[in-house]
Amino acid sequence: MGKYVDLTGKTFGRLTCINMVGRDSQRRALWLCKCACGNETTVVSTSLTGRKTKSCGCLHKDLTRERTTTHSLSIDANGKTPRLYSIWRNMKQRCNNPNAAKFEKYGGRGIKVCEEWMDYMNFHNWAIANGYADGLTLDRKDNNSNYQPSNCRWVSVAQQNLNKSNQRLITFNGETRTILEWSNLLGMKYSTLKCRLDDYGWAIEKAFKTPVRRRSS
Numbered sequence: 001m002g003k004y005v006d007l008t009g010k011t012f013g014r015l016t017c018i019n020m021v022g023r024d025s026q027r028r029a030l031w032l033c034k035c036a037c038g039n040e041t042t043v044v045s046t047s048l049t050g051r052k053t054k055s056c057g058c059l060h061k062d063l064t065r066e067r068t069t070t071h072s073l074s075i076d077a078n079g080k081t082p083r084l085y086s087i088w089r090n091m092k093q094r095c096n097n098p099n100a101a102k103f104e105k106y107g108g109r110g111i112k113v114c115e116e117w118m119d120y121m122n123f124h125n126w127a128i129a130n131g132y133a134d135g136l137t138l139d140r141k142d143n144n145s146n147y148q149p150s151n152c153r154w155v156s157v158a159q160q161n162l163n164k165s166n167q168r169l170i171t172f173n174g175e176t177r178t179i180l181e182w183s184n185l186l187g188m189k190y191s192t193l194k195c196r197l198d199d200y201g202w203a204i205e206k207a208f209k210t211p212v213r214r215r216s217s
């Protein structure tokens with residue numbers, strides 16, 4: 001068959017060359033390739049080495065399907081933006097757009113959206129698998145950490161407000177900690193400390209230093 005570059009066993013995208021099966025009218029080598037999807041296809045050598053052909057055609061189909069799916073998730077039958085898609089878009093805005101309303105409390109404090117979730121499909125799939133429902137909001141377990149699967153969950157608005165108050169910072173003797181952290185340090189129940197501060201309206205010093213009355217048995 002004359003001289004040709006041996007591409008046997010070489011991989012180009014999803015294609016692996018099996019053997020040369022002939023030449024086209026311009027005397028270019030034709031290679032029988034096995035695609036990762038299982039199909040076989042014959043490709044001209046220059047299309048392989050020039051990285052023009054990377055699959056049997058399934059790659060293009062997959063990419064188109066992905067784009068179509070993302071598009072169909074970003075707009076509902078009435079032409080409106082679905083709630084979950086808005087949540088994703090707003091999350092990215094807060095973290096990545098310095099002009100966004102709440103940027104200071106998010107991106108401005110170094111809060112990021114993880115790489116994986118920059119792709120809507122990944123966020124969408126995580127949301128569905130982790131109990132997303134209308135009425136629930138996206139909550140970060142650690143208020144100082146990023147938007148990522150390990151730090152996020154879906155909670156009711158009431159639950160989220162409770163979490164926010166748990167994260168409230170109290171400064172005492174020059175040290176700043178959350179109420180939960182203070183309660184652990186003081187060896188006091190969280191509920192007791194919170195009650196003293198919020199329900200009784202005690203000053204911080206009194207709330208921290210008044211001994212807890214133990215129930216005698």
Ligand SMILES: [Zn+2]
Binds near residue numbers: 014037038057058059
């Ligand atoms: Zn294929």
